[in-house]
Amino acid sequence: MKKYTLILLLLIAGFGTRAQTKEAVVKVSGEVTSPLTIGSADLQQYKQTTVIRKDRDGKDHTYSGVIVSDILTKAGVTLGSELRGENLAKFLLVEASDGYQVLFALAELDKGFTDRTIILADKIDGQPLAPADGPFRIIVQDEKKPARCIKQVTAMKVMFAK
Amino acid sequence: MKDNRQANYKLPLSLRKGKVCLILCLLLVVAGLTAYTGTEPTVPMGDYVFNYPANFGNRINVPANNPTTQQGVYLGRLLFYEPKLSATNTISCGSCHQQSKAFTDGKALSIGVNNGLATRNSMSLANLLWARKFFWDGRAASLEGQVAFPLTNPHEMGQPIEVSVQKLSNTKVYPGLFKIVYGDSTITGERIAKAIAQFERTLISANSRYDQYLRNVYQPTDDELKGMELFNRGADPEKGIRGANCTHCHGGPKTYLELFHNNGLDSISKDEGMAAFTGLVTDRGRFKVPTLRNIALTAPYMHDGRFKTLDEVVDHYSEHIKQSVSLSAFLQGESNEVGGKSLKLQPKEKKQLIAFLNMLTDSTFITDKRFADPHRSTKN
Numbered sequence: 391m392k393k394y395t396l397i398l399l400l401l402i403a404g405f406g407t408r409a410q411t412k413e414a415v416v417k418v419s420g421e422v423t424s425p426l427t428i429g430s431a432d433l434q435q436y437k438q439t440t441v442i443r444k445d446r447d448g449k450d451h452t453y454s455g456v457i458v459s460d461i462l463t464k465a466g467v468t469l470g471s472e473l474r475g476e477n478l479a480k481f482l483l484v485e486a487s488d489g490y491q492v493l494f495a496l497a498e499l500d501k502g503f504t505d506r507t508i509i510l511a512d513k514i515d516g517q518p519l520a521p522a523d524g525p526f527r528i529i530v531q532d533e534k535k536p537a538r539c540i541k542q543v544t545a546m547k548v549m550f551a552k
Numbered sequence: 553m554k555d556n557r558q559a560n561y562k563l564p565l566s567l568r569k570g571k572v573c574l575i576l577c578l579l580l581v582v583a584g585l586t587a588y589t590g591t592e593p594t595v596p597m598g599d600y601v602f603n604y605p606a607n608f609g610n611r612i613n614v615p616a617n618n619p620t621t622q623q624g625v626y627l628g629r630l631l632f633y634e635p636k637l638s639a640t641n642t643i644s645c646g647s648c649h650q651q652s653k654a655f656t657d658g659k660a661l662s663i664g665v666n667n668g669l670a671t672r673n674s675m676s677l678a679n680l681l682w683a684r685k686f687f688w689d690g691r692a693a694s695l696e697g698q699v700a701f702p703l704t705n706p707h708e709m710g711q712p713i714e715v716s717v718q719k720l721s722n723t724k725v726y727p728g729l730f731k732i733v734y735g736d737s738t739i740t741g742e743r744i745a746k747a748i749a750q751f752e753r754t755l756i757s758a759n760s761r762y763d764q765y766l767r768n769v770y771q772p773t774d775d776e777l778k779g780m781e782l783f784n785r786g787a788d789p790e791k792g793i794r795g796a797n798c799t800h801c802h803g804g805p806k807t808y809l810e811l812f813h814n815n816g817l818d819s820i821s822k823d824e825g826m827a828a829f830t831g832l833v834t835d836r837g838r839f840k841v842p843t844l845r846n847i848a849l850t851a852p853y854m855h856d857g858r859f860k861t862l863d864e865v866v867d868h869y870s871e872h873i874k875q876s877v878s879l880s881a882f883l884q885g886e887s888n889e890v891g892g893k894s895l896k897l898q899p900k901e902k903k904q905l906i907a908f909l910n911m912l913t914d915s916t917f918i919t920d921k922r923f924a925d926p927h928r929s930t931k932n
Binding site: 412414446487488489490520521522523541542 | 685690810811812813826830831832833834835838877878879880881884885
């Protein structure tokens with residue numbers, strides 16, 4: 391009997407760790423006052439925005455998510471009235487789970503500089519992004535090439551150009 | 553002899569003393585010279601200057617606490633080829649990373665001490681100067697950190713670092729060399745790793761026919777040019793553009809981009825790949841996109857060495873990509889046929905693609921004496 395309980399316990403423990411596949415998150419770090427770790431639920435806490443953009447199929451799609459500068463402001467990045475002087479030499483480096491990296495100058499993300507919206511999206515046409523694209527993807531409104539619409543985002547790091 | 557000695561006896565004491573001194577001095581010099589050439593060869597000194605083409609870019613990776621020096625590289629090369637670093641004194645890094653095979657070993661799974669099988673296929677060591685994540689799953693963050701794995705892994709060299717340190721300390725050569733490189737003769741695991749890493753950074757491959765083409769000194773054949781076009785272009789059947797889009801993952805002058813992807817080998821990968829430490833389902837069977845430099849020399853292919861030839865590799869990409877949640881987005885919906893599910897290259901195109909892959913062989917790299925086994929002359 392004891393033996394069976396042990397086996398049962400081991401089995402449960404085993405299933406426990408199997409089922410516990412981790413949740414993908416985005417880490418916000420670097421030149422910030424409070425580093426953030428954002429999961430799907432956290433993203434819903436921010437104001438939601440949509441951006442329409444063509445995908446590879448050539449059709450318009452509606453992406454929804456959160457304006458990147460809102461997330462950076464929450465982390466204490468020098469945007470808005472603070473985006474001047476040496477802070478204009480800062481950039482955001484976005485990294486994906488495959489190691490791909492793209493960068494944006496902070497000024498490209500700031501409403502005071504541009505009306506173009508750049509969001510961290512988690513949905514396409516109301517549905518979660520496909521596994522190979524998500525759960526988080528940067529969508530750059532109106533940018534001709536899709537290369538900076540980086541998929542499977544895992545980290546956003548604010549840095550000074552050296 | 554006898555006469556001389558007798559003659560010596562006749563000389564005044566002071567003079568005799570002088571002569572004895574001279575002879576002793578000469579003897580010392582001779583002894584010194586033989587000792588010098590015997591155990592301490594001349595070690596090149598000074599900063600090591602990396603030579604590479606400008607189109608490789610300068611995003612190189614040399615940690616601030618391990619600058620590359622000529623003496624460090626010299627020591628690192630000896631250690632890279634040092635079988636004493638293995639439990640059986642038979643295996644060195646060079647056993648599984650052979651220069652003639654662009655630093656691979658020709659086996660599906662590498663064989664370590666006591667014929668133990670490594671769990672994965674050996675990786676080519678070329679242009680690591682630009683790499684920032686190491687191993688098939690990218691789990692090592694530096695070359696210095698990487699070294700400890702093969703040294704101590706029971707299926708590779710299988711020897712605790714302390715034992716390696718002890719063995720090297722007991723040799724004539726190494727304590728002196730460590731002194732030249734690090735200022736004192738203390739041997740430590742960290743110093744071993746640093747020297748090996750320095751040597752590995754010098755393994756630069758930049759003279760394949762593709763490099764020569766990019767330098768405008770080689771005119772590719774028609775097949776090579778067609779293959780290059782296919783390699784570099786995405787398929788767009790509606791516009792009549794044929795392509796294989798390998799460049800998305802393997803592109804650039806180095807044919808290495810440091811990306812990690814699942815390239816559709818299995819629907820459920822036996823080897824978890826990156827998922828083993830990220831715990832994400834989308835990372836299952838996700839591996840480093842390896843360099844294609846010298847690819848014709850590094851068979852068999854993939855993390856488990858499942859494909860014996862480049863034909864099999866190209867067939868895989870053309871017809872056998874397996875769907876799964878972790879399959880790379882770049883390999884989904886890529887086809888040369890309208891609405892097609894797979895790449896569908898024609899037999900001729902496959903040949904052209906392989907002609908291009910053969911352009912990546914750098915025969916200078918695999919014969920460069922600076923990278924060869926320095927123990928060779930004494931060992932064999």
